[in-house]
Amino acid sequence: MPLVGAKCPIYKKNIRFEQCLKCAIDNNSPCSFPYSYLKASSVLMGSSRPDIHVTDLTGCLRRAYFSKVTNYYEEPSRWMAAVLGILIHSGLEKFAPPNSDIELSLSAITLSGIRVVGRIDLLVNTIIRDTKSKRWLMPEKLPTKENERQINIYAWLLSKNGYVATAGVLEYLALGGATRCRKCNCLIDWNKEKNKWVCPECKKTWGKDKAHRGAHQEYIELYNMDLIETWVDEKASVLDNALKTGAIAPKIDTDGEWLCDYCAFIDECKAFDSLSQGRVNDE
Ligand code: SF4
Ligand code: SF4
Numbered sequence: 001m002p003l004v005g006a007k008c009p010i011y012k013k014n015i016r017f018e019q020c021l022k023c024a025i026d027n028n029s030p031c032s033f034p035y036s037y038l039k040a041s042s043v044l045m046g047s048s049r050p051d052i053h054v055t056d057l058t059g060c061l062r063r064a065y066f067s068k069v070t071n072y073y074e075e076p077s078r079w080m081a082a083v084l085g086i087l088i089h090s091g092l093e094k095f096a097p098p099n100s101d102i103e104l105s106l107s108a109i110t111l112s113g114i115r116v117v118g119r120i121d122l123l124v125n126t127i128i129r130d131t132k133s134k135r136w137l138m139p140e141k142l143p144t145k146e147n148e149r150q151i152n153i154y155a156w157l158l159s160k161n162g163y164v165a166t167a168g169v170l171e172y173l174a175l176g177g178a179t180r181c182r183k184c185n186c187l188i189d190w191n192k193e194k195n196k197w198v199c200p201e202c203k204k205t206w207g208k209d210k211a212h213r214g215a216h217q218e219y220i221e222l223y224n225m226d227l228i229e230t231w232v233d234e235k236a237s238v239l240d241n242a243l244k245t246g247a248i249a250p251k252i253d254t255d256g257e258w259l260c261d262y263c264a265f266i267d268e269c270k271a272f273d274s275l276s277q278g279r280v281n282d283e
Contacts, residue, residue: 002048003079003264004071006038014073017042033076041079044086051107054118054153057235058146059259060252062272065242066265074264081135088133088173089121100124101163108160110233114240120154128154128168128220137174140209143218145255149231151220156228168220179211187213248272 005016010030015023021042024035049056049068056064066072096102101123107115122129128151151168158165178187181199188211191198197206222228242249251269252259260266 002067002071003041003045003074005073007073007075009075009077017046031076037083038076040087041076041083044083045079051117052114052236052239054116054150054157056239057116057153057232058149060256060263061235061239061242061249062251062269063259063263063265064239065249066268068243070265070268072264078262078264081133084175085133089131092131093121096122097124104158104161104163106157106161108157110236111229112233112237112240114233114236116153116157116232116236118154118157120158123158123163123165126164126166128158128165129171130154130168131171131173133173133175135174135176137172137212137216139172139212139216140207142172142216143170143220147218148220152223152228153232155222156225156232159225165222167222170218170220172216172218174212174214174216178214179206 005014006020007013008015008020008031017038021035021038023030024033024038029035029038052064093102102121104120104123105117106120107117109115120128121131130147130151132147147170151170155165155168179197180186181188181202181204183204184199184201186199186201188197188199188206190213191205194205195208197208197211198204238249241247251273260269263269
């Protein structure tokens, strides 16, 4: 079950998309979000995803479970990164390099017979290229584990569908622009000799992974395909079992806990934890 509407920041209640869009037209969006943004969000994020997607497996399985069994609401500000990300992707695909395969919607069956689906945006000469837009880039923290796994599962999907993938490239775009010197506020330059970023004014330097000029690339080597297949199967089996039996899927591990700050199901997740804790205490 999908996102069905807005946790309205003005009327302080859950409002379904139909009424929210009507409000945007009739009342000129008291929240200031444009009608087109609300409409795009309702279309892009408001459709149910009953299949098991690659991105369900790379993030929190419990979140993926909730998103498939619950109708939910979120504050419109929460959709910004996802909606802009999807729009940027679909816009850039129109300008893909010559001879590339774009928008490959593929599926494959895991070792336990579970269907996994995914969409590879761009395959150029056996290299999977995936664009990620972020407000601020911190190259030293890239690639994220989730992004790296996503590329690897895409490689597995491609191999199951007769394509060859030999590596991946994550292409990060900084929506907040290039790194600036905090003191001089100017754009910094790459200095080949020093192998460092340098402020042209005050000459302060930054290490290679501490700054960028608005974009950053990470080359991703692929894992052994059998390992990927086993990993995909384990994750897909847990989620599939949760969806079939109602046994709630496990939480994300500690290094992915930052996701909880952006999760629409934090209340349900905490309620489930308290319930399980109660059960343990009763035993
Ligand atoms: S348009 Fe804005 S103010 Fe109106 S219901 Fe939707 S979120 Fe709330
Ligand atoms: S709150 Fe965190 S652990 Fe719980 S479902 Fe959301 S992302 Fe997963």
